Structures are given as C-alpha cells and as structure tokens.
Amino acid sequence: MEDPEHRLGEFLEKIRADLDRSVCFWLTHSHDVQCGGFFICLGEDGHVYDETKYTWLEARQVWMYARLYNEVDRFKTAEMLEAAENGGKFVLAHMKRQDTGKCYLSLTRQGLPLKTQRTIFSECFYLMAMSELHRATGDAQYREEAVAMMSRILCWVLEDDSGLGREKLAGNTPVSSLAVPMMLLCLIDQLTTMDPALAANYDETEQWCLEEVNKHVQRNGTVVLENVTPDGKELPGSAGRLMTPGHAIEAGWFLLQIAKTKGDKTLQTLAIDTFITTSFSRGWDPEFGGLFYFVDADGESPVQLEWDMKLWWAHNETMIAMLMAYTETGDTKLLANFATVFDYSYSHFVDTAHGDWYGYLNRRGEITHKFKGGPWKGFFHLPRCLMMCEKMLEDLIKRKQ
Amino acid sequence: MEDPEHRLGEFLEKIRADLDRSVCFWLTHSHDVQCGGFFICLGEDGHVYDETKYTWLEARQVWMYARLYNEVDRFKTAEMLEAAENGGKFVLAHMKRQDTGKCYLSLTRQGLPLKTQRTIFSECFYLMAMSELHRATGDAQYREEAVAMMSRILCWVLEDDSGLGREKLAGNTPVSSLAVPMMLLCLIDQLTTMDPALAANYDETEQWCLEEVNKHVQRNGTVVLENVTPDGKELPGSAGRLMTPGHAIEAGWFLLQIAKTKGDKTLQTLAIDTFITTSFSRGWDPEFGGLFYFVDADGESPVQLEWDMKLWWAHNETMIAMLMAYTETGDTKLLANFATVFDYSYSHFVDTAHGDWYGYLNRRGEITHKFKGGPWKGFFHLPRCLMMCEKMLEDLIKRKQ
Known part of the structure; x- marks a missing residue:
C-alpha cells in the first residue's frame, strides 16, 4: 500500500473542493426566502420534495454557517453571516416552546409545531x-438563550427529567445512554469556545460526563456499548448488546479533544485505542467495506432493519477521528485508516455533479436514497467533517514543510 | 409458463407442511413456562435472544393458537387450547392498564410495563x-373484554381521541391513515365471527370504514396511498406520497371478504383491480423480485431507510389476496400472481431446517436478519396466511374434482 503520508496534499485538495460544493449546494437550494428557515428535504439536484422543517437540522445549519464564518477565512463573508442570522431568526421565533422551554422536533414550512x-x-x-x-x-440575546438552555438541559439530565414528559412505567429501569454524556461534552466545548470564562462553571459536569462515557467500555475494553446500567454494567437483551460504531468513534474524537486540552495521556489512549480503533475494527464491513450502522456485540442480528446500511455521517465522524488521532500521535496506521475511509467515501458517497453527498448506501455500497437532505440528514455532519479535516490537513502539511 | 392450475396440489402440500413446521417452532421455543406468555425474540434455531414481551405479538399468538384450534381439524387439540389459554392469562393479567383501558406496547418478561x-x-x-x-x-369473561374494548376503540376513533394521549400541536392537520379503517374492518369481522348477532351493531361503522378506505384510492385508481386528508385529498410531502403495497394488498383481501358476504360486485372489482392488482404491479421489484416495503408514488426516494427491503408479511398478505381473488373469479392471471409470490417466498424466506420463515431480506433477496421472531415479527402473519391458503386450496381442489 502506498504510504498515506504522501497523500496529504491530495486529501486536502479533494476535501476543500468538496466543502465548497456542499456549501454551494445548501446556499443555493435550501433557503426559504418566503417563510424563513431552511428547506431540509432536498433531492439529488436540490429540488424540495417535502417542506417539513426538521428542527435538529434547522439549528445545525445555523450552527454550521456561523462556525464556517467564525473559523474559515474564505467563508468569513457577509453572505455566510446573513445565511446564519436568517436561519437563527427562524429558529428563535419557532423552535422553542414558550411554556416549557423544550424545543419541537419538526415544524411546518411556516413554523407551526408538528412534533416533539x-x-x-x-x-x-x-x-x-x-x-x-x-x-x-x-449579540447578547443569543448568548443568553444558549446559557439558559444549558441550565435547563443540565437540570433534566442531572436533577429531574420530569420536564421531558416521559411517563415512568413499572418495568422501566434506569439506562445510561452514550448519547447523553457525549452530547453534554459537545455542549461544554461549544460554550467554552464561545466564552472560555465559562469553563469553570462546567468542570464538575465535564468530569461526570467523562465517567459516564467510560462506563460504556465493556468486556475488557473490547467493545463500546450504546446502553449500560447507571453503575456501568451490561444490560440484557438487544439494547444491551447494541454497538453503534460511528457513534462510539464520534465520542472518541470528543474525548481526544479533551485529552489534548488537558494534556491527559490516559484519556488520549482510551480515546484512540478503544473508542476509535476498536469500534472501527468491529464496525468495518470486511466483505464490502464501509462502516455498519449497528452491530450486536454477540453476533446476533440487530433488531434495527437498517443495521447493515452504510450511513454518510458514520464515515464523516471516522474521518475526523482518524485524522485527529494521527495528528496527535503521528501513528501512520491511523492515517492509513483515514485513507481507507476517505477512499471508500469518495468512491461511494460523493456526488460531484450536483454537490454534497448521498446519505444512505446498502451493504454493498449501492445508493439506496437519492436525496441530499432528509428527516435526519442536512447541512451538518459532512461540512463539519470537511471543515475540520481541511484545517488538520493544512496544519499537517505546514508541519512537514 | 406452466399453467398454475396444475400446481394446486403442490401448493397445498408445501403450505400444509410449512404450517406444521411453523406451529411446531413456536410451540417448542416460545412458551415461557416460568412467567407465562411467550418469548417473542427467537433466533434462527429458536433460542431466546431478548426476553422483552411485545404485546402486539403476545396477543396475536393467542389469537392464532385459538383460531387454529377453532378452524383447523388437526389443530383442535388439548395442547393448542392450553397454549392459547395460557397466553390469554398473561395478556389478561398484564397487557391492559387498569386506569385508562389502554394497552401497553411492551412488557418485561415478568409482565411489568415498559412502553405505551x-x-x-x-x-x-x-x-x-x-x-x-x-x-x-x-368463557364469558373473554367476550366481555372484547366487546368492551371495541366500544373504547370506536370512541377513540369516531368521537374523542384525547384518551390516546397525543398532544395536539398548532401545525397538526387531521390525517386519514389507511391502517385505522382497515383495522376496524378486521375487528368487525372478528366480533361477528364470534357472534353473528353482533353484526347489526357495527353496520354503520362498517359503512364508514368502507368509505374511509375508498378515500385512499387516488389518481384515477392508479395508486392506493397510505395517508390522505379526511375529505379524501392527497397530502403534500413524503407522507402524502407514501404507498405500502403489502398493506394495500392486505386491505384488498379484507374488502374482498366483505364483497363476498354482501354479494357486492363493485366492491369486489375495487378490491381486486385496485387494492390488490394495482398495488402488486406498483410494489413488485422488476429487477430482483419481491415486494418493496415502501414506494413513493412520484418516484422520489421514500424517507424510510428500509424502503427497498422485502418483508415476509407483505408476501403473506399477497399470497392470501391473490388466492382469494382467484377463488372468487377463476381468473388464472391472479393464480399466476399467487404462483409468482409463492415461488419467490419458498426460495427466499422459508427455513425448512429449523421451521418458520426469516422475516427480512435486502433488495436482492439476501437474508439480513437471522431471527424468526423480533419486535415486529411473531406467530401471526405467516401462520394466518398458511392456514387461510391451505383452506382455500383444499376447496379449490375439491371444486375441481
């Protein structure tokens, strides 16, 4: 196999062009100039096939435009700022319930609530x-909204979840889901990036999250499980054996960022060896390539019908994780893994003709869904990955010069 | 192609043996002698891979055992009756909430509620x-439970659905879902089979259901859509364009039974030409065979990730529908369609080694899930299909002698 270190320039060039295409696709096709916010359900060529506004994706698109504006020189433009602010107005006006402070899951084109x-x-x-x-x-209003929402979320997670509206039934036992502490780590990173002075407020919570995430490492570090008991034991049944490799790998790069900030080598090793490398080994399809969506730790069939599909976002998260792990360690095996995922992705997901990626492939890597945006896919995982990889590749190339 | 009328004896023989294997599989592996009720999540060979008791499948297994006992001579055994009654005890003890009369969706092995x-x-x-x-x-208790539940269901559907616990949000508009009137027709058939004297109570509701079902026929009879407006117009977006061919075909044989009872030729034609034949043509995969799970009426990609999978139950419903339509009309094209589905099913879904069918295939017809029972598959669609087809084939063969 070719030494992947020789390919850094090629990776950078393709990723930069791909990011430009993705930004152009969503700027061109998704803006609802009449009602505000973004159309999410965009076909292969950008046509709108459904007008529902899925709020995860409305908010993430605002974040992404703003992040590109804030972090990438060529996107620090009036157009990008305006795109972010226009989306922000819609989110601010329609996403949050005034009565409970909870947010809706989907809205009509006009912004009326459909689901929570x-x-x-x-x-x-x-x-x-x-x-x-x-x-x-x-603008101070945005900061106040963010900080107030953090308090609400921490209250639901750490103190009293009755505000979420879940009925407690007699058979329910507490479950620790990997998504919750992962998400909180992401929010703490977000708020401290916005204002480093906030870090002290969330130190204790960050520590709690790290302990929670750690509980999901089971069987002597050979699996990262999606759901465990609150005291870190395996749960019985399909939910207990569930692995979501792309998700564990995403957790891996969150942890790696924290390890870097803290200079914590133990955490770095846990992130790279267990969350990233082990999950990659267990999740990569040895027959057709690509990362499975779900895997059962004991080799039973996962009950999710889509378990063997290859989803774009899992490949985005793995690209970030492998490149970050290589950047931190210089271990070329990690760069070789990046190259494997890069090559798979750029021969399966990318649509250079229209821009952006297809989202869903079957096990063999054939496109099953033609659309670029849908109820769970918008302008987020792909551009975040491309933006982060572009920056890391630039730094790596500079370092070698 | 061979004249399918020559194959009636072959169909009967294979279906009878298959029914015996399926009954044996579930009798052997699914009974929870310790806690009552049935294990649902059974692997390929019958091992229990999850102990959750999914109530749709608990209740349907009770129904199926009792129906086999009531209708099929060789299953009128003490063992079958005991199996039905034991399951019935568990359902009666644990499935219904005492406070609201609603039922749970899943229970622990011991019968404690998990989800609604x-x-x-x-x-x-x-x-x-x-x-x-x-x-x-x-036993009068069972009859009382059934009749009381019917009143509750009719009240939720026809008068006031607030008891279902759905929050009404400002963007929600009323939707007529094919599943609701279909299910009510099935319940009316069930109760009047139990006691023909009840028929008069439900005449008006049956008429309402037939009108509701009819609203789902759109575009000059060329599609049956899953969701329409209450006044029978198409809804916008993916949900409005959604077709579930197996479901429309199932509705077809429900309608065909009613057409037969009433001697209604117009309804017979609607059932066979539109619900059954049109849905079959639109849903059958021209490339790999098998019936798609979901189809978008305009050729967009359905947003469901599993849209192109081949699910066992859709093939069961189509076997029933085609054989019933052939029985009613003698049209050999319908028997040829039955043969097509039979041949696909018996070369893809059946596991003669362990008994019962696999439930899930990818588009190419490869098995994606090894289990025989899971959260949505139990002892119901397959044995109902085999029992009904066995009876129809016996009658067809007798008629020809």
Whole structure:
C-alpha cells in the first residue's frame, strides 16, 4: 500500500473542493426566502420534495454557517453571516416552546409545531445554534438563550427529567445512554469556545460526563456499548448488546479533544485505542467495506432493519477521528485508516455533479436514497467533517514543510 | 409458463407442511413456562435472544393458537387450547392498564410495563385475542373484554381521541391513515365471527370504514396511498406520497371478504383491480423480485431507510389476496400472481431446517436478519396466511374434482 503520508496534499485538495460544493449546494437550494428557515428535504439536484422543517437540522445549519464564518477565512463573508442570522431568526421565533422551554422536533414550512420528542437533543442543537451565532454577531440575546438552555438541559439530565414528559412505567429501569454524556461534552466545548470564562462553571459536569462515557467500555475494553446500567454494567437483551460504531468513534474524537486540552495521556489512549480503533475494527464491513450502522456485540442480528446500511455521517465522524488521532500521535496506521475511509467515501458517497453527498448506501455500497437532505440528514455532519479535516490537513502539511 | 392450475396440489402440500413446521417452532421455543406468555425474540434455531414481551405479538399468538384450534381439524387439540389459554392469562393479567383501558406496547418478561403507544393497535390485538379465546372456550369473561374494548376503540376513533394521549400541536392537520379503517374492518369481522348477532351493531361503522378506505384510492385508481386528508385529498410531502403495497394488498383481501358476504360486485372489482392488482404491479421489484416495503408514488426516494427491503408479511398478505381473488373469479392471471409470490417466498424466506420463515431480506433477496421472531415479527402473519391458503386450496381442489 502506498504510504498515506504522501497523500496529504491530495486529501486536502479533494476535501476543500468538496466543502465548497456542499456549501454551494445548501446556499443555493435550501433557503426559504418566503417563510424563513431552511428547506431540509432536498433531492439529488436540490429540488424540495417535502417542506417539513426538521428542527435538529434547522439549528445545525445555523450552527454550521456561523462556525464556517467564525473559523474559515474564505467563508468569513457577509453572505455566510446573513445565511446564519436568517436561519437563527427562524429558529428563535419557532423552535422553542414558550411554556416549557423544550424545543419541537419538526415544524411546518411556516413554523407551526408538528412534533416533539421526549429527549434533550432538539434543545442541544438549539443551544449550539445560539451559541455559535453569538460568536459570529456578538449579540447578547443569543448568548443568553444558549446559557439558559444549558441550565435547563443540565437540570433534566442531572436533577429531574420530569420536564421531558416521559411517563415512568413499572418495568422501566434506569439506562445510561452514550448519547447523553457525549452530547453534554459537545455542549461544554461549544460554550467554552464561545466564552472560555465559562469553563469553570462546567468542570464538575465535564468530569461526570467523562465517567459516564467510560462506563460504556465493556468486556475488557473490547467493545463500546450504546446502553449500560447507571453503575456501568451490561444490560440484557438487544439494547444491551447494541454497538453503534460511528457513534462510539464520534465520542472518541470528543474525548481526544479533551485529552489534548488537558494534556491527559490516559484519556488520549482510551480515546484512540478503544473508542476509535476498536469500534472501527468491529464496525468495518470486511466483505464490502464501509462502516455498519449497528452491530450486536454477540453476533446476533440487530433488531434495527437498517443495521447493515452504510450511513454518510458514520464515515464523516471516522474521518475526523482518524485524522485527529494521527495528528496527535503521528501513528501512520491511523492515517492509513483515514485513507481507507476517505477512499471508500469518495468512491461511494460523493456526488460531484450536483454537490454534497448521498446519505444512505446498502451493504454493498449501492445508493439506496437519492436525496441530499432528509428527516435526519442536512447541512451538518459532512461540512463539519470537511471543515475540520481541511484545517488538520493544512496544519499537517505546514508541519512537514 | 406452466399453467398454475396444475400446481394446486403442490401448493397445498408445501403450505400444509410449512404450517406444521411453523406451529411446531413456536410451540417448542416460545412458551415461557416460568412467567407465562411467550418469548417473542427467537433466533434462527429458536433460542431466546431478548426476553422483552411485545404485546402486539403476545396477543396475536393467542389469537392464532385459538383460531387454529377453532378452524383447523388437526389443530383442535388439548395442547393448542392450553397454549392459547395460557397466553390469554398473561395478556389478561398484564397487557391492559387498569386506569385508562389502554394497552401497553411492551412488557418485561415478568409482565411489568415498559412502553405505551399513542395509537389504537395494541388494543385491537388485545380485542382479537380475547374474542377468539371466547370462541375456543365459551368463557364469558373473554367476550366481555372484547366487546368492551371495541366500544373504547370506536370512541377513540369516531368521537374523542384525547384518551390516546397525543398532544395536539398548532401545525397538526387531521390525517386519514389507511391502517385505522382497515383495522376496524378486521375487528368487525372478528366480533361477528364470534357472534353473528353482533353484526347489526357495527353496520354503520362498517359503512364508514368502507368509505374511509375508498378515500385512499387516488389518481384515477392508479395508486392506493397510505395517508390522505379526511375529505379524501392527497397530502403534500413524503407522507402524502407514501404507498405500502403489502398493506394495500392486505386491505384488498379484507374488502374482498366483505364483497363476498354482501354479494357486492363493485366492491369486489375495487378490491381486486385496485387494492390488490394495482398495488402488486406498483410494489413488485422488476429487477430482483419481491415486494418493496415502501414506494413513493412520484418516484422520489421514500424517507424510510428500509424502503427497498422485502418483508415476509407483505408476501403473506399477497399470497392470501391473490388466492382469494382467484377463488372468487377463476381468473388464472391472479393464480399466476399467487404462483409468482409463492415461488419467490419458498426460495427466499422459508427455513425448512429449523421451521418458520426469516422475516427480512435486502433488495436482492439476501437474508439480513437471522431471527424468526423480533419486535415486529411473531406467530401471526405467516401462520394466518398458511392456514387461510391451505383452506382455500383444499376447496379449490375439491371444486375441481
């Protein structure tokens, strides 16, 4: 196999062009100039096939535009700021319920509420949008919204979840889901990026999150499980054996960022060896390539019908994780893994003709869904990955010069 | 192609053996002698891979055992009756909430509640189990449970759905879902089979259901859509364009049964030409065979990730529908369609080694899930299909002698 270190320039060039295409696709096709906010359900060529506004994706698109404006020189433009602010207005006007402070999951084109979810995730994406908009604009309202939402979320997670509206039934036992502490780590990173002075407020919570995430490492470090008991034991049944490799790998790069900030080598090793490398080994399809969506730790069939599909976002998270792990360690095996995922992605997901990626492939890597945006895919995982990889590749190339 | 009328004996022989294997599989592996009720999550060879008791499937298994006992001579055994009654005890003890009369969606092995759903379907399957158990045992308690549940369901559907617990949000508009009138027609058939004297009570509701079902026929009879407006117009977006061919075909044989009872030729034509034949043409995969799970009426990609999978139950419903349509009309094209589905099913879904069918294939017809029972698959669609087809084939063969 060719030494992947020789390919850094090629990776950078393709990723930069791909990011430009993705930004152009969403700027061109998704803006609802009449009602505000973004059309999410965009076909292969950008046509709108459904007008529902999925709030996770409305808020994430605001975040993404603002983050590009804040972090990438060529996107620090009036157009990008305006795109972020226009989306932000819609989110601010329609996403949050005034009575409970919870957010809706989906809205009509006009912004009327359609669905809510009894989790914290819509609220997390609302926070991210507001916080990044504050960075871009300096507007105090956005900062206040973000900080107030953080308090609400922490209250639901750590003190009293009755505000989420889930009925407690006699058979329910507490479950620790990997998504919750992961998401909180992401929010803490967001708020402290917005204002480093806030870090002290969340130190204790960060520590709690790290302990929670750690509980999901089971069987002597050979699996990262999605759901465990609150005291870190395996749960029985399909839910207990569930692995979501892309998700564990995403957790891996969150942990790696924290390890870097803290200079914590033990955490770095846990992130790279267990969350990233082990999950990659267990999740990569040895027959057709690509990362499975779900895997059962004992080799039973996962009950999710889509378990063997290859989803774009899992590949985005793995690209970030492998490149970050290589940057931190210089271990070329990690760069080789990046190259494997890069090559798979650029021969399967990318649509250079229209821009952006297809989202869903079957096990063999054939495109099953032609659309670029849908109820769970918008302008977020792909551009975040491309933006982060572009920056890391630039730094790596500079370092070698 | 071989004249399918010559194959009636072959069909009968294979279907009878298959029914015996399926009954044996579930009798052997699914009974929880310790806690009562049935294990649902059974692997390929019958091992239990999850102990959750999914109530749709608990109740349907009770119904199926009782129906086999009531209708098929070789299953009128003490073992079958005991199996039905034991399951019935568990359902009666644990499935229904005492406070609201709603039913749970899933229970722990011991019968403690885990989840509820804000629909009427758990309640419908509870009714079916109770009603068929009354037919088998004569026990008045079961009849009372069934009739009382019917009143509750009709109240939720026709008068006031606030008891279902769905929050009304400002963007919600009323939707007519094909599943609701279909299910009610099935319940009316169930209760009048239990006691023909009840028919008069439900005449008006049956008429309402037929009108509701009819609204789902759109575009000059060329599509049956899953969701329409209450006044029978198309809804915008993906939900409005959604077709579930297996479901429309199932509705077709429900309608065909009613057409037969009433001697209604117009309804017979609608059932066969539109619900059954049109849905079959639009849903059958021209490339790999098998019936798609979901189809978008305009050729967009359905947003469901599993849209192109081939699910066992859709093939069961199509076998029933085609054979019933052939029985009613003698049209050999319909028998040829039956043969097509039979041949696909018996070369893809059947596991003669362990008994019962696999439930899930990818588009190419490869098995994606090894289990025989899971959260949505139990002892219901397959044995109902085999029992009904066995009877129809016996009658067809007798008729020709």
